[in-house]
Amino acid sequence: MTHLPPPVTLPGVPASADDPIRLLAVRDTPLSLDEVYTAVGDDAAGGTALFVGTVRDHDGGRAVTSLAYSAHPGAEAELRRVAEKVAADFPVRALAAVHRIGPLIVGEVAVVAAVSCPHRAEAFAACARLVEDLKHEVPIWKQQIFVDGEEEWVGAC
Structure with missing residues (x-):
């Protein structure tokens, strides 16, 4: 049996059964696809979109x-x-997002x-918007380390 960390309840923001936001977190531990997928389960939803972002081996033509x-x-x-x-x-029935911090390979x-959401097109559109807005508006910054030893910060002001 895998032990999953509990969902984060933000200070001053009580969790509610009526709240479609089921899980939000910024963590320094490995993320679980199952935890996020399970968090958005809803019998009234006909479509669930899941996005998984992984560390790739290149950026801008550099390894x-x-x-x-x-x-x-x-950030939370x-x-x-x-x-x-x-x-x-x-028309979100349930929503969840978890972002990792710390070193990753x-x-x-x-x-x-x-x-x-009730339908797949809505779920796809809402998930795409969630990911784009998270990337552009949540203060999380990426430091890339390249094969040649050089480093670059992405998203830092």
Whole structure:
């Protein structure tokens, strides 16, 4: 039996059975696809979209050996804001997103997001929007380490 870390409840934001946002977290431990998929299970959903982002071996034509993610202390609150906007703009039954921080190697899972909606097209669109907004609005930064030893920060202001 695999032990999964408990979902994060944000300070000042009580969890509610009516809340479609089921799981949001920024973690320094490996992520579980099953945990995220299970979190968005809903009998009224006809479609569930799941996105898994992994560390790739290249970027911009350069070979990548590893990377490290860092997050602002307010990243989970921003993730909540992004999730609430997606839930307001789409007929979301359930939503979950977890992002990894710390050092990762090629092939490791960096982010898992899932959305369930009444229909597949809505689920695809809502999940795509969740991932794009997470990437552009949540203060999580990536440091890439290239084969030649050079480093580059991505997403840092």
